[in-house]
Every structure is written in C-alpha cells, then in structure tokens.
Amino acid sequence: MNKVNFLIYSDGFNELDEYFFKEVEECDNIIVIKKNSIFNNSFLQKIFKIHTSFKINNYIKIPFQSVWYKFLYRKFDNNYPTIHIFFSSWYYPDYFNYIKRKNSDDKLVMYFGDTIKSKKKVVKNLAISKLKSEVNQIFSYNWDDVREYGLKYLPVSYSKINDFSIIPTKNKHDVIFIGASRDRYEEIVDLYKQIKNTNLKYFFYVVKSNNESDSFNDPNFILTNKTLNFFDYMGYVKSSKWIIELLDPGTVGTTLRFWDAIMYNKGLITNNKQVMQSQFYDSDNIIIYEKSNDIDLSKLLNGKHIDYFYNGENSPRKFLEVVKSSLFDLKEV
CATH class of the missing domain: 3.40.50.2000 (Glycogen Phosphorylase B;)
Incomplete structure (x- = not known):
C-alpha cells in the first residue's frame, strides 16, 4: 500500500468498529477517523454530533458545518495522493467539495456496509445517481445493491483477533x-x-x-x-x-x-x-x-475438525488494495 495515503472515515460506534481496520492503524500512510471520537473534549464531540446529525439535518440543514472540516482533513508527511474512504454514515457532500478544493489529486470513495435501502431511511437526501458525481468510486457489501445501482462489490474488512x-x-x-x-x-x-x-x-x-x-x-x-x-x-x-x-x-x-x-x-x-x-x-x-x-x-x-486455512483474504490490507487498484494504475502508484 505504498505511495498512497488512506484517510478512513469510520462509523466508530462500538467495539466491533474498532476491529475493522485495527491491524493497519499504525501504518504511517493510514489514518482512521472515528465519528464518535474525533475530539478528546466531550463537549466539542457532543456539539459536532448534534451539528452533523442526520436526524436534524434531514429536515433543516444547520448552517456553518464547515467549521469542522479543518479537524477532519488530515495531511500526511509526503506528496502521495490520498484516498478518502467514507463509510455511509459520512454522507456530507459539502465536505467532499472541501476536499476537492484542498487537493484535486485526492480520491473519494463511499463504502456501504449496510443496504442502501436501510441507509436511505437514515439519510433522506441520499441519491446514488447524485453520489456517483460526488465521489470517484462506490463499493457495497451487498450484491443486490451492486447489481441494481452499478456499484463495485467489496465485503466488509475485518481484523482477525490473534490474542x-x-x-x-x-x-x-x-x-x-x-x-x-x-x-x-x-x-x-x-x-x-x-x-x-x-x-x-x-x-x-x-x-x-x-x-x-x-x-x-x-x-x-x-x-x-x-x-x-x-x-x-x-x-x-x-x-x-x-x-x-x-x-x-x-x-x-x-x-x-x-x-x-x-x-x-x-x-x-x-x-x-x-x-x-x-x-x-x-x-x-x-x-x-x-x-x-x-x-x-x-x-x-459429526465432530469433524474444521480448518478453512484462512490467510488474510478479508483483512483490511486486502480491502485497501482493492480500493486502491480501482482508482489508480498500479504501475504508477
């Protein structure tokens, strides 16, 4: 995964989310931004949550959300392009535009780990046809959504627990x-x-x-x-x-x-x-x-011994490689 940076915007709502990208969090070119712990200050975190809440913004868009963007956008100590991977609780088109203005070489990816039907119940203004013009690539774990909306299939990554x-x-x-x-x-x-x-x-x-x-x-x-x-x-x-x-x-x-x-x-x-x-x-x-x-x-x-000989086929490293290869010519990156 060299020569590319990853900014991963995860839901971060529970212990399970901690393990989606746990094995790569220490990599110099990967930063995971967890929605429930962006700020150490609990008051700021609560204000951010309210300000960006879909429950409220579905009915009335709260102004000045751009005040948070500088806290979300992170720079790396290199000149490599950055891939921004958004889990679907991060549907904020204005922030997408902010990223594009900051660096036109950055790439944006939306990942659906839920069905699009269920996500539309939460994000009322979500339209896949519009989303396709807002990001560079869209992935889903659900084959039905992949076929219906013309997306790319990618299962949810998961860091194996060894200890x-x-x-x-x-x-x-x-x-x-x-x-x-x-x-x-x-x-x-x-x-x-x-x-x-x-x-x-x-x-x-x-x-x-x-x-x-x-x-x-x-x-x-x-x-x-x-x-x-x-x-x-x-x-x-x-x-x-x-x-x-x-x-x-x-x-x-x-x-x-x-x-x-x-x-x-x-x-x-x-x-x-x-x-x-x-x-x-x-x-x-x-x-x-x-x-x-x-x-x-x-x-x-039957008591038969089971061994699938799993070798990282669904690891976050594999997940990120698939995302990267969908966006860049691997010979150039």
Missing part, C-alpha cells in the same frame, strides 16, 4: 445465534425451536428490533433490548462449534458472521446461497438452507 486472552470465557455450545431480530424474527424462532428439540447445546441472543415480547422461559434464548458487546460476542464465538448467519431480506453478500466462521474455523449455517461460490465453501462445514426444516442438524454432531 484471545482479552476475550472472556463463555460456556461451550454446539451452535449459537447472536443478532438483531429485524425482519427475520419468525425465522430465528423457527430455527431455535428446531434446534431445541435436539441434544445440541445452543445459545440464542436476540436483540429486539420490533418490540417483540415472547417469553420462552429458556436461559439459552435471550430476547433483549441490549446489544451484546463485541468482546462478549467473541467469547461466544470462541466457545462455539457452529455459527448461524441469517441474511436480512434484500441482502445478498457475506456478513461478518460468515467471516467469523472462516477466520476462527467454525461451522456455518446460513441462508446465503452466494457462499457456494466462495473459495472456503465445503458442504461438510457450511450448511446452506432455504427453510429451517431443511437443515440436517446431524452434521453439527
């Missing part, structure tokens, strides 16, 4: 599901009921999205308003044999659950047919289903 001493120890389970209910609650419950009727040790942690109120009187099925923190989540991943991945309707692409399975050598149960095209696909280790009663749960008891 598990920082991860809390959890009880061992054969299979786990951890995630929000969203528009898939009935499917989650169907899977739970099917697995409960086996000898498998299971754990479901479901965060309410639609005020669900079921009570299963089961300590291994938790329905809650509280998001599980990243380190506890990784504790369950470490202690499990299989992980369940449920794609939301309208999503076609690998999620972080897929990469958790690949990086940490866990079996995967998924409704994502696209994984059959992955270099890691093995029908003994990855179960693809359409309906929950199609799943052969006996596979979860």
